[in-house]
Amino acid sequence: MTDARSVPPLDAGAETPGAAALPAAFARLADIGHSPGDGVMRLTASATDGAARRALAAWMEGAGARMAHDGIGNQFACFDWAGAGAPWVLAGSHLDAQPNGGRFDGVLGVVAAGCAALTLAAERAAGRLAPRANLAVVNWTNEEGARFQPSLIGSTVFAGALPLAAGLACRDRNGVSLGEALRTIGYGSPAGVVPPHPRAYVELHVEQGRRLEATAGSIGAVEGTWAARKMQVSWEGRAAHTGPTPMAERRDALLAAARAIAGFEDAVARSWPELHRSAARLEVEPNSPNVVVRRATVWFELRHPDRARLIAAGDAVREVFEQAASATGTRLEIASDATRAAASMDAGLVARVEATARACGLLPLRMASVAGHDAVALQNAGIPSALVLVASTGGIAHHPDEFTAPADMQAGLAVLTALLRGLITDAAGPGRA
Ligand SMILES: [Zn+2]
Structure with missing residues (x-):
């Protein structure tokens, strides 16, 4: 087990190169695709994503990194120190971004991670650090799952869990x-030599909850x-004129979806109120005010630490979906129903x-993360991974008002830098920590 002696001492009192660089480097990347009030528009492989990737590459090459990317577009800024x-x-x-x-x-x-690399590079250049492992700063493709489903595609492909x-x-x-x-953004084929599976992966992320904010000076150590169980569900009805078509002849797919959404909430709230749940995306065809909806598709999700409850609740809501179909004369199609295990x-x-x-x-506060993260995808595929969280003001996430105070960002950077310093200088992997 780890004890405090295995953690290299900090440069107490001295501002590191990474800490000095953080505010400007963060602003440069975070502002790409950002408009005040509207938040960030930087969907996977959009023009703004391309711009952010180029900005990261230019910054890291300026710091001495060798850039590479793999077939799914994951970007690696490689410091081949060892x-x-x-x-x-x-x-x-x-x-x-969402x-x-x-x-x-x-x-x-x-x-x-880039700022931590700046600090470690400076220590190495000054002869104060002798890495036994190489370091790479990574930008994983399509973590959010906003433009392309599923989420976590880049890290899951890298880990070998998705072809x-x-x-x-x-x-x-x-x-x-x-x-x-x-x-279209220049990441269609691999370039450079990509690192192999690492001895460890470390990710710093905002909490997206309120627990850390309630305890000043805290940092999250995710256990x-x-x-999560995610379902993509469609009801197939029949297009018809919204005026003359007799009511008895209508097969309204939107009505089925509406009944299903309300029934989903009622059924889960009644028997499994502890589950986090949502129906957060709806697609309607043909989506004209004068046509009875032919097809409606809804994306449902359930989340809880206990997989057995997701199985039971999910099976119950499939029954609700069937009832919505039979009540409206539509046909139910479940295109996907996938359960991601707790990690x-x-x-x-x-x-x-x-x-x-x-x-x-x-x-440090030990905590569970409700949301999925790239660190989870890697850990689930057998790559030892750590997820370190810093406070999110008000717990606001996936919203333009998301905020983390500069002091919390610096605290997270200090922990990340010290962690990486230890991991790259260790004789053995993290299992021997
Ligand atoms: Zn994220």
Whole structure:
């Protein structure tokens, strides 16, 4: 197990190059696609995503990194400090955003990893650091799942849990595949030598909850995440004139979807009130005020730490969906129904995050993350991973008002830098922490 002695001492009192660079580097990336009041528009493989990728590459090349990207467009800023054949440590997050999203989600983790690399590079140049592992700063493709479903495509492909071809074939609502979209921004084919599976991956992220905000000076050490069950459900009815068509002859798919959404909430709230649940996207065809809806598709999700409850609740709501179909004369189609298991993060790394946070003068809080993150996808695929959280003001997430105070960003950077310093200088992997 980790003890405080295994954590390298901090440069107490001295502002590191990374800490000095953080405010401007963060603003430069977070402002790409951002308009005040409207939030960030930086969907995967859009023009703004391309601009953010180029800005990251220019910044990291200026810091001495070698850029590479893989077939799914994951970007790696590689610092080959320990030479070929040495193990790797990765740190990062994602630069894609939800529509009208916040400036901090994802960007903070990528920029903080870049800033940590600046500090470690300076220590190495001064002869104060002798890395035994190489370091890469990573920007994972399509974490958010806003333009292309599923979410976490880039990290899942890298980890080997989703075939590259399947990831590239995912289509947005206009029928454009991820592969085609990546070509339009210059990331359609791999370039450079991408790092192999690392000995450890570390991600700094905003909490998207209120727990850390309630305890000043705290930092989150994520022990595990909730399981999630996501369903894409359609009702197929029949298009008809909204005026003359007799009521008894209508097969209204939107009415079916409406009954199903209300029934979903009632059924889950009655028997499993502890589940987080939503129906957050609706597509209607042909979507004309004068045509009875032919087809309606709804995206449902359920989240809880206990997978068994998701199985039971999900099976009950499938019954509700059937009832909505039979009450409206429509036909039910369940295009996908996938359960993502709860994850336990690497226990050695969790202990290390705690010890590192204490060494930085912070209070580590062990917590579960409700949301999925790239660190979870990697951990689930067997890559030891750590997820470190900093406070989100008001817990606001996926909204233009998302905010994390500069002091919290710096606290997160200090912990990330110290963690990476230890991980790249260790003789053994994190299991021996
Ligand atoms: Zn995120």
